[in-house]
Amino acid sequence: MSDHTWYILAIxxxxxxxxxxxxxxxxxxxxxxxxxLAGRGLNPFVAAMSAGASDMSGWLLMGLPGALFVTGMSELWIAVGLVAGAWANWKWVAPRLRSYTEVANDSVTIPSFFENRLGDKSRALRMVSAIIIVVFFTFYVSSGMVAGGRYFESTFGGDYLDGMLIVAGITVMYTFIGGFLAVAYTDAVQGxxxxxxxxxVPVMALLYLDDPSSIWTWATSNDYGPYTSGEGNPGYFSMITGVSAAAIIGNMAWGLGYFGQPHIIVRFMALRSAKDARTGRFIGIGWMMFSIAGATFVAIVGTAFFGQNPDISIVDQKSFETIFLDMGRVLFHPLIGGLILTAVLAAIxxxxxxxxxVSSTSLIEDIYMVFAKSxxxxxxxxxxxxxxxVAVAVIAGVLSINPSDSILGLVGFAWAGFGAAFGPLVLLSLYWKRLNASGALAGMVTGAVTVFVWGSTSLGDLIYEMVPGVIVSTVVTVVVSLxxxxxxxxxxxxxxxxxxKAS
Structure with missing residues (x-):
């Protein structure tokens, strides 16, 4: 059979x-x-793997290795921030959120938790937060469908629309029939x-080299990838060369976003008990650290792997984000290589x-149920x-048919938008007794607006919009509550x- 046929079989x-x-x-x-919510019976292994897989997406397998390959270790600051943020999320949010959502009228969504926790009889807090979730996640889902279409287009040389429909169709099907349990367990397998x-992949690539130790010197003094002058990238292994303090702070600030990501923290709500959060933390952070280390070594080994073998071409000659996939195709039998290719599909x-x-649940639980008479x-x-x-998927699919920069650009705001709108509110809901509904609503809206304005203007070039968004949201929430x-x-x-109970 041809390589293409083996890849199709793996898929x-x-x-x-x-x-x-x-x-x-x-x-x-x-x-x-x-x-x-899987009846709040999710074991910590599935919860941790599910949170990690739904969080990292294709960035872990393509974006991060590509950035590290091109620029060097200075791109690791985002990973450092993400690991720290994920650890803090499991440590301080997971156990208390699991307990509090059950006590607060058995809340099954983040918007319903906010309403029940703060006794908001106006229902404005629940409605506004639900609208934010549905709108942002519809565009997020659309971007994932675009990624799926591009994946099939670049991997199999197929039609973009066909690939997008296949990815969307299978994902919608198992989500449709199995709900949260299907999403969690498929995420665990995908993770x-x-x-x-x-x-x-990096271990096999290392063994492929005649001189494995060359990975520590090749990038700094030899040509590879985008470097063709004969000097390589001398600052490759430095995390501070050519990086400003504002850039480091902005990149590490990605970790602040974890506290407000509905699709991640809903896993905490589904745990069997608050005590399971400790086990989940060890599994989740362990998975994350080893995975990021693997992605880092894909880039480091890749500099020598492709540099010493110029006959092995990298498909993406612009961002070099296909180095992980290209290694897999070269190193393994087509069936195994095809299964490795599915890692990116799994992430998407x-x-x-x-x-x-999450968006469909908010649509029913937090919007429809508000207006239902019974x-x-x-x-x-x-x-x-x-x-x-299906409704959310159809809208996202329509947006994905002719993807534009304006749609994909909104995704850049989404992580910061959720982080600023919901992050401070989640933490204050769990740890500050004086918080009230007025402060929560004011802080949530202000955080989202700050992110949008900051990221839409030249201010975004100064520092990542997450930083001002979180600061402004926190200050406004506290001041208005007082x-x-x-x-x-x-x-x-x-x-x-x-x-x-938590003490």
């Missing part, structure tokens, strides 16, 4: 596995809480594929499915959620009981 095996997990999850899903690929699909489910039956709620999954009426006794007693 079919992968897609079939995802659909099988979706069907198994369907058999386990009987109630609405099962569909949207395992990503992890294994990032370990195996895990993110799409997570964002699809609560529908469990079966109707599940079917409404499934319908919302200037307005304090929460009633019931809210404060509920906070005290959660805090006592």
């Amino acid at each position: 079919i095996i992968y897609m079939g596995t995802m659909l099988a997990i979706g069907y198994w999850s369907y058999r386990q899903t009987n109630q609405y809480d099962d569909y949207v 395992t594929i990503m992890f294994a690929s990032l370990i195996v 699909m895990s993110t799409i499915s997570s964002q699809l489910l 609560k529908p039956s469990e079966r109707i709620l599940i079917n409404l959620s499934r319908t919302a999954v 200037m307005t009426k304090e929460p009633d006794d019931r809210i404060q007693q509920e906070f005290a009981s959660v805090a006592q």
